[in-house]
Amino acid sequence: MLKVENLTIAYGKTEVVHHVSFDVKKGSVVTIAGANGAGKSTILNTIVGLHRSKEGRILYKGEDITRTAPDKLVSKGIRLVPEGRQIFAEHTVEENMLLGAYVEKDAKKIRDRMDQMYDRFPRIKERRRQIAGTLSGGEQQMLAIARALMTAPDLLILDEPSLGLAPIIVKDVFKLLTEIKQTGVTILLVEQMVDNALSISDYAYVLETGKIVFSGTRDEVKNSDDIVKAYLGNV
Amino acid sequence: MVRKNKPITAVLVMVLMSMLVLGGCASKKAGGEVVLGYVGPMTGPSATMGIATKQGAELAIEEINKAGGIMGKAIKFVTRDDEADPTKSKTAVQELIDKEKVQMMIGQPNSTCVAASEDYVNKNKIIQILNIATNTQLINAEKYPYTFRTFFPSPVQAEALVNIAKKAGFQKIVLLGDTTALGNDGIASLQAACKAAGITPVEAITYKSGDADMTPVAEKIKQAGADCALAWTLGADGAKIVSALSRIGYMDKLIYLGYTGLSLPNFRELAGNGIDRCYTITGFWSVDKASGATQLDKARQELYDKIVAKYGKYGPGGRTTAPQMVASGYEAIYLYKWAVETAGTFDPDAVKKVLETKISEFPLKVGTADTYRFSPTNHEAISGKDLVPVLLDPMLTTDKIFGDVYIRGSFTK
C-alpha cells in the first residue's frame, strides 16, 4: 500500500530524518514508535505532502507520490489525522465534517457518508450544531477521525492519537481504530507511548533521532527487551 | 627639401592660426556667458507651477540671447526638477551654485523648498527672485539680503481679501484654513488683516487638508450664519467645501472668497453649482470686463499672445500652465537683466542695490502689478492695494481656472 524508500528530510539545512525506509502492507496496522523529536511527525507530514523531502521516494499503490500536493493525496485516499487533533475550533462540528469531505463535490455522497459517520459516532451527531472548540478532548479526537473518514480513505494516518487524552478515552480511540481496520482501511500510526498502539499493530518500526533503529512484528518488538524498556513502559 | 616644405608650413601656420582664432572665439564665448538657474517641480502635483516658470524664463532668455544677451554675455539657463521635495530641492540648488556657477536664480514655487535652500543661496550672494512662493518668512531684507519677491505673499493676500470683504459690506465673516503650516499661516494673516481693518470675524474654522468629506466644515459655516467666507483653502479642498455648502443648501447665502491657492483647473466641475459665488484674487493679469475691456492691457496682452504662440492654447494636448505664472518667470529674467545693466556690473551687491533703490525705473510692466515697491528694507514687490477680486468662473477663453486669464468680479452684500 505505502512504501517509503530512503527518505531524507531537512528543515533548511538541518537534516532531521536520515534515509528512512519502511513499508505499510494493505489492510495492516503499522506503528512508528519513537521519542519526542525523533522525526515521526516530520515523516507523516512529508507523506501527506505538507513538507518536501530532500531525498528518497514515497510510493502509494505502486505510484510515486513523492511530490504530490496534499489535495491530490486526499483524493487518492490518504488521510492524516494530525497531532493534537487540529479540529477547526471556530467551525461547528458539522462544518468540520463537511470540511473533511471538501474534495468530494457530490452532495449526496457527502450526505450518505455523513449519515454513516453519525451512526458510528452518536456523540458527534448529538453535538453537530455545536462549535467544535467546545467539545471535550476525546470528542475532538473522535471528530478529527470522523472528519478524516469523510472521504472513505484507503490509508488512514494518525499522528499521536492518544496525546493528551485520559487513559479510558485512549482505550476508546484504539477500539475505534480496530473497528476501522476491520472495514479494510490500512492504518499507519505514530506514537510515543506505544503500549496501546502495539496491541492493534501488525508491524512496528522504532525511530531514533531520524533513523530507524528497529523493525519487526508485534511479537518481535514485545520480545526485544531494549525496546520494551525504552518505549513500551510496563506492558 | 626646404623649398618643398614651405607650402606645408604655410598650411600648418594657417591651421594653427585659425585654431587660435577659433580657440579664442571659444574661450571668449565661455567667458561671455552668464549662468542663470531655476529649480522647481517639473513632475508631481505642483508641476504646472514649476513648468510655467520655466516656460516664461525660457521665452525671455530666447529673446534676450537673440538680442545680444545681458551686457554682451549670452545666458545659459540651467534647470533641475525637485519634485517639490525640499531635500531634493536643496541638493539641486547646491549643485547649481557649486557646479554650474549660477549668478541668479528664480526661486522655487514651493515655499518649503525655498526655505530649505535660501540660506545657501544668500550665503553665496546669488540674486534670487521668488515669483510664486508665498510664505511670509521667506522675505527678510536683513536675513536674506539677495532674495526678492514679485508675487503676493500671505499678508498681502490677506490684506486684499479683508479689504475686499469690508468694502462689499459683509457683516459675518468666517475664516477658513486647513491645519497645515500653510493654513495656520493663512488664518493668522487673515486675523491680523481683520484687526488692521477693524473687523471681527465670526469664527475661524479649521479642517484637515485632503479630508475625504468636508460636510462638517460646511455645517460649521452654516451654524455661524456667515455671509462671507474668507478661504485660505487649496483648490481641491475648496471645491469640496463649496460642493458641501451646496449640498447642505447654504451656498446661495454667502460669498466664497479665497486666496490664490483656491484656483484649480477643474474647480468648476469639482465645486458644482455654487461656482458663481466663488471668487479669488489676483493682480493685473485680469480683464476688467465690467468696464468694457475685452483684453488685458497692452504689454500684458502682447506677452499673452507670445505665450499662446509658443506654448499653445490652454487645454488637452496644449499648454497646461497659467499665463500669469509664465509671465512671472519671464519677467524675473528681464528684471535681473535690467538690474545688471543699470548697475553696469554682475556684482550681486550692485545688482541688489539697483533693485532696492531704482525699481521704479524698471520699464517692463508684465508682472503682477505695474509698480513694484522694493526698498532697502522691503523686498516685497506687491501690496494689498494691487489686488482685485476675480471670478473663479469663467476664465476669459476657457472654463478651466488656472488655464487662462481671469475676469474681474465685483460683488456687494
Place this chain on the structure above:
Amino acid sequence: MQQLIFGLANGSIYALMALAIGMVSSTTGIVNFAHASVVMMGAMVSWWMMVICGLSYLPALFVAIAVSIVLNIVMYETCVKKLGDLQNNVGWIITLFGASIILDNIARMMFGTEPQAFPYLFGGKMVTVFGANIMLHELMMITIAVVIGVVYQTIIKRTRFGRAVRAVAFRPSTSELMGIKSEKIILSCFAMAGAVAAVGGALIAPITFASYTMTYSIGLKGFAAAVLGGFGNTKGAFIGGFILGLIEAFICIFVPAGIKDSISFVIMIIVIIFLPEGIMSAKFFNKNLSAAEKV
C-alpha cells in the same frame, strides 16, 4: 438625522475598506497596506472609462472591478506569495507599502495630478427626510455596503467556499489536509478584496474627487476600522467601519473639523486598549460562545 446619514455614508466606505483588508488578513495574517491604492485605482479606472471612453456607470464599474481584481492578484503573486512564510518573513510590510507607492505613481502618470469630478449616482438627486437633506447617492453607498457585507457574511457562513476560507483563516496547514488548496483560497480573497475596493472607490470618488491622492486620508481610516473590528474579523471590521463613520460625524458637532481625526483616534485607542481583539471580542457579542476554547 443629517449627521447620522453623513456618518453612515462615510462609515460605509470605511466598512468596505475594512472588510476587504479583513478578507486578506483573515486568511494570510497580513495587512494589505496597498489596499487604499487599489481603491484609488478602482475609482480612477471607472472615471477614465466614463469620461475618456464614454462608458456608462455600470460598465465602467465592471471594468474597474476587473482591473482591481487583476491588480490584487498580481500584487499577491509578486509581493506576498514569493515571500513564503508570512509569519516569519515580514517583508510584506515593505513589499506592500512599495506596491502602494508604485500604484500611486502609476495613477499619477496615467491620470494626471489634478483631481477630477466624479458623477454621483442618480445625478446627485436629493430627498428631504425629517428635515435632513439626503442624497440618493449616500443612501446607495450605505445600501451597497450593507448588501456587500451581508452577502460576504452569507458566503462565509453558508457555503463550501466560505467554510474553506474560515478553515484557512483558522489554520492553513490543517486545511491542506482536508484537500483545501490554501493558496487558491487566499488568491480568491485577494481577488474579492480587489472587487470590493473598486466598488468602494467608485462610491467615494464623487465626494473625495477622483485623484491619485484621494484615499490618502480615508485609507488610514479603513485600517483603523479594521483594527477597531479586530484584524481578520471581517464582520467586526465591517461594523467597525460604520462605527468609525458615526463617531466622526457626531464628534464634529463638538470639536473643530481640524482635530476631528485626533479625537476619533483617541476613541479608537481607548477601544483597542480595552478590547485588544476588536469590538467583536466584547462579551456583548459573544454571549453564546463564552465556553469556546481555541485549540
